[in-house]
Amino acid sequence: MAILNYVNPFHIFREFVRNPIEAFVLHQYLGYKKKTEDGINNVKELLYRAGIISVFVTAILWVSIFMYVVFYYTYMPNVTHMRPVHLQFKSCDEQMGLCSFPSAHVQLTKYSQMLMSAQPYRVRLVLDMPESPINKELGMFMVCAQMRAKGGVLVSSSCRSAMLRHRSCLHEFIRTVVFSPLLLSGVNEERQQLHVELFSDFEDDQNLPVTDAYVELQSRHAQIYACELQIEAHFTGLRYCMYHYPKLSAAIGISTNLFFVSLIFILSWYHLQDGLPDFVKSKFGDIKTETDPDDEKKFLKKVKLERTDSSMFFDDESLMEELKHMDEPKKT
Incomplete structure (x- = not known):
């Protein structure tokens, strides 16, 4: 009976053909399955690590940008403050004209301080004057200003001279002929803007911050359409670079913040790594402890x-x- 089993073709086919083929196919299947599972696990681990790294890099980048923006708006003052100046005067009863110098009180701020301390400012008065015969014959006149703190305390005062720019008769004739269409249509007017610089390097005192300005034109014959007080910050040093080169300054500032924030994060990570749970440590690799x-x-x-x-x-x-x-x- 045993001999018949050995010579049985079905037994021979099963033992020498089918079983080896099934074993080979099963071995290949299990091998490919294990490789596929290992590949999927590796991809999952890679995506997990990439996700964590991208989150931390994004957070560090936004923290660096936020720090630079906070520093910029804290360190840089407002560039220009503009206030309209409404001149007042005492009119004459007996004759036409002004019986007092035109003056105005300009409230710069209702709060305690508007200007940044230790920052130089240029204070100028812009006068919009018509080219009338009276203004042309007026010549030089004085413009005075006083900077006062809360309660009317005098901080600084200044007086500067001003006058219209001279134009010859030939210049006036040619200019009138060339600009006659604009003058007739009302697009252009015969006027000049005088920029009178009252303070070149005015610095606000932290103990007596300026809140009001008093302006006076020491001429009863000056004709003025309107005037405006301009306070412009005069930047030097780091503020000059940050204002005139904002992109370069932002790149350098954010890169510097990024370096120091990354350094602090890496040192904190290695310092706190010993206190992390075991399942977190296993995600980033075994932590080897050195023995003495x-x-x-x-x-x-x-x-x-x-x-x-x-x-x-x-x-x-x-x-x-x-x-x-x-x-x-x-x-x-």
Whole structure:
């Protein structure tokens, strides 16, 4: 009966053809399955790490940008403050014209301080004057200003001279002919703007911050359409670079913040890594703890003495293996 089994073609086919093919196919299938699972796990791990890194990089970048924006708006003052000046005067009863100098009170701010301390400012008065015969014959006149703190305390005062720019008769004739269409249509007018610089480097005092300005034109014959007080910051040093080169300054500032924030983050990460849970440590790799060589030598000597007393065979390699197995729970 056993002989018949060996010569049975079905048995021979099953033992030498079908079973080897099934084993080979199963082995290949399991191998590809394991490789696929390992590949999927590797991709998941890679995506996980990439996601965490991208989140931290994005957070560090936004923190750097936020720090630069806060520093910019804290360190840089407003460039220009403009206030309209409404001139007032005392009119004459007996004759036509002004019986007092035109003056105005300009309230710069209702709060305690508008200008930044230790920052130079240029204070100028812009006069919009018509080119009338009276203004042309007026010549020079004085413009005075006083900067006062809260309660009317005088901080600084200044007086500057001003006058219309001279134009010859030929210049006036040619200009009138050329601009006659614009003058007739009302697009252009015969006027001049005088920029009178009252303070070149005015610095506000932190103890007496300026809140009001008083302007006076010391001429009763000056004809003025309107005037405006301009306070412009005069930047120097770092503020000059940040104002005139904003893109370069932003790139340097954000890069500097990014470097220091990244350095602080990396040092904090390595400092706090020992206190992380085990499942978090396993995501980023095992953390190896260094052992003191002196403690290891003392332990080897102690084990040798114990084995010598018990008359056991030992060698250094076996002791090192035991040490390795004893340290494995600590490394996980």
